[in-house]
Amino acid sequence: MTASTEVxxxxxxxxxxxxxxxxxxxxxxxxxSAWYLILLVAxxxxxxxxxxxxKSKFGGxxxxxxxxxxxxxxxxxxxxxxxxSLIMAVAGTILCLLAALPIAYFIATRGxxxxxxxxxxxxxPFWTSFLIRxxxxxTILGPDGLAGFxxxxxxxxxxxxxxxxxxxxxGVVYAYLPLMxxxxxxxxxxxxxxxxxxxKDLGAGRWATFRQITLPITATGLITGSILVFIPLMGExxxxxxxxxxxxxxxxxxxxxxxxxSRNWPEGAARAVVLIVIMLVTVVFYVWFVNRGQRTRExxxx
Amino acid sequence: xxxxxTPVTRSDVIPNVDVAPGRAKPRGRTWDRLVExxxxxxxxxxxxxxxxxxxxxxxxxxxxxxxxxTQWEGFSLRWxxxxxxxxxxxxxxxxxxxxxxxxxxxxTLFGTMAALGLQxxxxxxxxxxxxxxxxxxxxxxxxxxxxxxxxxxxSFDVAHELFGVRFKLGYETIIAAHALFNxxxxxxxxxxxxxxxxRTHVEASFDLYxxxxxxxxxxxxxxLLPAIVAGFLLSFTFSFDDYVITYFxxxxxxxxxxxxxxxxIRKGVTPATNAIAAVMLLITLTVLLVGQFLVWRNARRAxxxxxxxxxAGMIAESG
Numbered sequence: 277m278t279a280s281t282e283v284x285x286x287x288x289x290x291x292x293x294x295x296x297x298x299x300x301x302x303x304x305x306x307x308x309s310a311w312y313l314i315l316l317v318a319x320x321x322x323x324x325x326x327x328x329x330x331k332s333k334f335g336g337x338x339x340x341x342x343x344x345x346x347x348x349x350x351x352x353x354x355x356x357x358x359x360x361s362l363i364m365a366v367a368g369t370i371l372c373l374l375a376a377l378p379i380a381y382f383i384a385t386r387g388x389x390x391x392x393x394x395x396x397x398x399x400x401p402f403w404t405s406f407l408i409r410x411x412x413x414x415t416i417l418g419p420d421g422l423a424g425f426x427x428x429x430x431x432x433x434x435x436x437x438x439x440x441x442x443x444x445x446x447g448v449v450y451a452y453l454p455l456m457x458x459x460x461x462x463x464x465x466x467x468x469x470x471x472x473x474x475x476k477d478l479g480a481g482r483w484a485t486f487r488q489i490t491l492p493i494t495a496t497g498l499i500t501g502s503i504l505v506f507i508p509l510m511g512e513x514x515x516x517x518x519x520x521x522x523x524x525x526x527x528x529x530x531x532x533x534x535x536x537x538s539r540n541w542p543e544g545a546a547r548a549v550v551l552i553v554i555m556l557v558t559v560v561f562y563v564w565f566v567n568r569g570q571r572t573r574e575x576x577x578x
Numbered sequence: 579x580x581x582x583x584t585p586v587t588r589s590d591v592i593p594n595v596d597v598a599p600g601r602a603k604p605r606g607r608t609w610d611r612l613v614e615x616x617x618x619x620x621x622x623x624x625x626x627x628x629x630x631x632x633x634x635x636x637x638x639x640x641x642x643x644x645x646x647x648t649q650w651e652g653f654s655l656r657w658x659x660x661x662x663x664x665x666x667x668x669x670x671x672x673x674x675x676x677x678x679x680x681x682x683x684x685x686t687l688f689g690t691m692a693a694l695g696l697q698x699x700x701x702x703x704x705x706x707x708x709x710x711x712x713x714x715x716x717x718x719x720x721x722x723x724x725x726x727x728x729x730x731x732x733s734f735d736v737a738h739e740l741f742g743v744r745f746k747l748g749y750e751t752i753i754a755a756h757a758l759f760n761x762x763x764x765x766x767x768x769x770x771x772x773x774x775x776x777r778t779h780v781e782a783s784f785d786l787y788x789x790x791x792x793x794x795x796x797x798x799x800x801x802l803l804p805a806i807v808a809g810f811l812l813s814f815t816f817s818f819d820d821y822v823i824t825y826f827x828x829x830x831x832x833x834x835x836x837x838x839x840x841x842x843i844r845k846g847v848t849p850a851t852n853a854i855a856a857v858m859l860l861i862t863l864t865v866l867l868v869g870q871f872l873v874w875r876n877a878r879r880a881x882x883x884x885x886x887x888x889x890a891g892m893i894a895e896s897g
Binding site: 298300301302303304305306307308309311312315316317318319320322323326337375378379381382383386396397398399400401403404405406407408409411412413414415416418420421450453454482507508510511513514517518527528531532535536541544545548551552555559 | 609610613616617618620621624625627628629630631632634635638646647648649687688689691692694695696697698699700703707710711713714716717718719720721722724725726727728729732754755757758761765815818819821822825826836839840843847851852855858859862863866870
């Protein structure tokens, strides 16, 4: 640990009676390490092992080494929840991006003294209950709300929004939008303003400056935001369950069904592993993108 | 200033800027004004979009109607009365508080300890630890939830076979599962604060023969406090609000408020559900405001200003 620049001063000017720094550090990280080992590593390992096993007669698990569960999970006729999830996650991420970019730009460049307040106003809804925020759309989109209104205009009394992919998409954009705004805002806020002035001095128009200066520099923020939104979207359960009435069937819904209702754990485990692999591929791409050529400053995923 | 005399630096960042020398002034100004207007309008719309649903829920929770939720029949607190007197809801609320408070205490303690301890561990250990933190945050909640359930179920079976004891899902299993994500969160917040900390005070303290223990409590801890408070509050609200993990690992009699609300949502929107929703919003908002106040007071004493002095700033910065 001597090679590290992060060595605390406590390790340097150490008076008598104190613990050796290595031991003290070990003791301090012990509870968190135990948590990681027992409640993160062990469960994930068990799920991977289980995904190769078979279902026993009582709905439990029997050890085996077969690939049937993966064949089931990736069977073209049963892959639709994956496809739907992927489409929803990509569409949701793009919508969040389109909604977040102007507002992050506005706060970073026009916020002035009110920057902190404007950010706080974004955090408040994000901080309040996810479940309640999703629930709130039931009234707004329901037959007494927007759906009834549109139905009244078009004369189609059976017009519904709830239970459609549109309702789910709206719900996820609403839920995860702040996660997109924060990283974009942070990169724009830290951006070297003189570059913009230089661009303007050189006669570049507003759009040219935005496209050629602001956008490339904030690319890291855009990608970070997209990852932060894409990952929870892929595994979303609450929004499709509430606003989709279970008719918009995503991987999340399928996993709940397999683990808690039909109790087919090995097959569910295989689906979970596929989901994790999708996440890993996305994140590896992200890390590669952020570190490529070390041109852009690294912004951590959280 | 002649153009060739000022070569474009950082040409790797700025690939040949479009030069528009013939830009007509009046047209440019109208265009500028349009863009300004659009930026403002878009921002305003997003804020409305974010707050409108919350306002709707709170507003209709005061509706006196007992039939259709959206048919306004006058202001009334009757739904709050009936909700707060309902023993099932009281029980769920108490369960939620119990789980969230224990989770937040555990996560804050262990997360802060880990952040401090990691500075003193070998590099290989730190890399593994950081990788696991990353994993705990990027794996979707539903995967964490189902793998935790599988783990509990498997290890309970093993414990039964080996020792003959029967463990059951309950408070402990919920709290342990909630703590995982929140330990990572607190650790990241505290580490971010540690890395940005002013070392001169610590060094001054050692020069003045302060013991590590006293230096920690008098110098380091006060500087870390905003991050620790933010971590505690975030953990509390995340745990208080959690549905997915709790749904998987809760047992009989440990229904939390989100589980209760979810089950009533399935039966449709009622003014009573709106009232519970408003109560939940109130609780999380109070937690946020209290935290904001604590951090702000601490920052004022320490003489800090700006974004750093707010929970909001902390979250946005680490986001």
